[in-house]
Amino acid sequence: xxxxETLIRxxxxxxxxxxxxxxxxxxxxxxQGLHLVKLNHDTARFRRGEPVPGVRFGLEITGVSDIDRERxxxxxxxxxxxxxxxxxxxxxYRTERVDAPPLHTDPALQSQxxxxxxxxxxxxxxxxxxxLVLAAVLTALLLEDTPILHLLTTSAVPLILYGxxxxxxxxxxxxxxxxxxxxxxxxxxxxPMDHRAPYPRRRLVPLxxxxxxxxxxxxxxxxxxxxxxxxxxxxxxxxxxxxxxLSLAQVEGQGxxxxxxxxxxxxxxxxxxxxxxxxxxxxxxxxxxxxxxDLAGKLNWMQIDWYxxxxxxxxxxxxxxxxxxxKSMKLDEDIWWTDQEGGTWQVSKHADPRVKFLSTARKExxxxxxxxxxxxxxxxxxxxxxxxxxSEYLEDIIQMAEGGTS
Amino acid sequence: xxxxxxGPLTEPMFYVLMSFLKRDMxxxxxxxxVARKTRDRVRLGPGTLYTxxxxxxxxxxxxxxxxxxxxxxxxxxxKGRAVFxxxxxxxxxxxxxxEEEI
Numbered sequence: 001x002x003x004x005e006t007l008i009r010x011x012x013x014x015x016x017x018x019x020x021x022x023x024x025x026x027x028x029x030x031x032q033g034l035h036l037v038k039l040n041h042d043t044a045r046f047r048r049g050e051p052v053p054g055v056r057f058g059l060e061i062t063g064v065s066d067i068d069r070e071r072x073x074x075x076x077x078x079x080x081x082x083x084x085x086x087x088x089x090x091x092x093y094r095t096e097r098v099d100a101p102p103l104h105t106d107p108a109l110q111s112q113x114x115x116x117x118x119x120x121x122x123x124x125x126x127x128x129x130x131x132l133v134l135a136a137v138l139t140a141l142l143l144e145d146t147p148i149l150h151l152l153t154t155s156a157v158p159l160i161l162y163g164x165x166x167x168x169x170x171x172x173x174x175x176x177x178x179x180x181x182x183x184x185x186x187x188x189x190x191x192p193m194d195h196r197a198p199y200p201r202r203r204l205v206p207l208x209x210x211x212x213x214x215x216x217x218x219x220x221x222x223x224x225x226x227x228x229x230x231x232x233x234x235x236x237x238x239x240x241x242x243x244x245x246l247s248l249a250q251v252e253g254q255g256x257x258x259x260x261x262x263x264x265x266x267x268x269x270x271x272x273x274x275x276x277x278x279x280x281x282x283x284x285x286x287x288x289x290x291x292x293x294d295l296a297g298k299l300n301w302m303q304i305d306w307y308x309x310x311x312x313x314x315x316x317x318x319x320x321x322x323x324x325x326x327k328s329m330k331l332d333e334d335i336w337w338t339d340q341e342g343g344t345w346q347v348s349k350h351a352d353p354r355v356k357f358l359s360t361a362r363k364e365x366x367x368x369x370x371x372x373x374x375x376x377x378x379x380x381x382x383x384x385x386x387x388x389x390x391s392e393y394l395e396d397i398i399q400m401a402e403g404g405t406s
Numbered sequence: 407x408x409x410x411x412x413g414p415l416t417e418p419m420f421y422v423l424m425s426f427l428k429r430d431m432x433x434x435x436x437x438x439x440v441a442r443k444t445r446d447r448v449r450l451g452p453g454t455l456y457t458x459x460x461x462x463x464x465x466x467x468x469x470x471x472x473x474x475x476x477x478x479x480x481x482x483x484x485k486g487r488a489v490f491x492x493x494x495x496x497x498x499x500x501x502x503x504x505e506e507e508i
Contacts, residue, residue, distance in 0.1 A: 058453070060453055070476075070478075071456055073476040074433055074452055074455070074456050074476075075452045075453070075456070077433070077434060077452070077476075078437070078451070078452035080452060101449050101450070101451045101452070102451045103451045103452060103453035103454070104451045104453040104454050104457075105418060105448075105449050105450055105451040105454045106416050106417075106418040106419070106451075106454045106458070108416045109416060109418065109419070109454060109457055109458065109461075110453075110454070110457075113457065
């Protein structure tokens with residue numbers, strides 16, 4: 001069985017457009033016995049062998065294909081051996097022959113090739129600026145209505161991180177465009193390219209940049225496509241593990257009859273709890289209960305939304321509760337909610353040393369009520385349509401905000 | 407470069423076109439011709455030659471006549487000859503201008 005060869009991977013210490021620095025570095029590696037096998041955008045892989053001083057490397061801007069056999073044959077005749085291709089950027093050649101001519105001897109002609117690269121880098125810069133603006137617009141749209149809720153429960157944070165990353169990358173990208181522009185001008189003036197240039201021993205930027213990119217991709221994908229499936233879907237209300245939900249039966253009092261599914265084998269859409277996970281709010285519960293009270297065509301129901309805020313963000317709990325309450329009062333178009341009935345909301349604030357925020361609201365002359373409470377770590381919102389009065393259940397609401405089951 | 411819209415030819419371009427005046431040529435022969443003709447003053451790197459042949463072919467200044475394994479032979483087209491002649495006339499004019507001033 002053929003044994004797989006162990007290759008040595010190194011971070012490329014120069015910018016990829018710094019052709020002279022890159023050629024110089026590859027030559028130095030060969031002189032140390034590290035012979036190039038594969039070049040990626042951030043790293044190079046080498047095979048260990050005998051040190052060969054005086055090896056020269058030549059980089060050629062790529063054409064349409066990854067391997068250009070015809071070109072390689074022509075270069076081979078002149079003493080240059082094809083080594084590898086850096087996708088969309090360079091073909092890499094090497095020679096040990098002292099008499100092999102440089103790959104290019106017509107700077108003006110070479111300037112036309114580099115001009116293509118310069119234009120491509122310039123387009124890349126414009127694209128980066130566009131992506132930055134897009135990230136800013138998307139973030140603004142996400143945070144427009146309920147900024148704190150969206151910050152905790154959507155992809156807003158990774159999007160902001162991505163925007164910051166783009167913003168930090170722009171100066172370097174612009175410097176690269178400027179370097180290329182200068183190089184093209186020098187070549188147009190007939191000045192040949194350098195093939196040796198000093199380079200730093202280490203460059204951590206590509207590694208950090210790569211790690212950040214991976215992290216951002218994970219963060220962008222996780223909240224949208226993975227986390228929602230980890231909560232477990234609808235489950236019985238008795239399975240709520242982080243707090244004791246206020247019961248609709250308790251608020252409605254005597255005569256309460258739960259809404260029953262016509263088909264008892266079907267999933268109960270009228271009494272359930274659901275746990276959701278978000279990046280910055282790992283446990284979020286939604287509890288729904290419905291009854292059969294006669295409310296002139298309105299559904300007798302209660303929904304509780306409960307949020308567990310991580311300690312470093314506990315300062316957001318009171319603003320979130322206030323925001324949820326305000327959003328709740330504006331949800332006139334929600335078919336389960338106020339049904340666009342007239343009336344203004346009467347808001348009552350309550351003081352209690354155990355909570356940072358406690359407030360109830362009732363749409364006057366209607367059955368629609370809402371309440372919100374926040375402690376340092378948890379926030380709860382209750383929306384209710386029924387005969388009871390939420391302000392009589394402040395103790396229960398506080399207990400939900402404090403978390404823990406009785 | 408070369409022709410009214412191209413501007414002047416560079417030296418390697420001029421000599422590569424010159425190499426085809428008397429007969430068809432392949433890459434190695436062109437390199438040898440240019441080195442011999444200019445007494446090694448103008449050297450053609452493989453990248454320069456390869457790029458030039460591709461460019462000249464694309465612009466219709468030369469055309470491929472034979473492919474024998476890796477060896478490709480080209481010949482000058484009428485358009486290529488005209489471009490070369492135009493550059494030659496330009497260089498003659500430059501030379502005359504300079505000699506008049508000496």
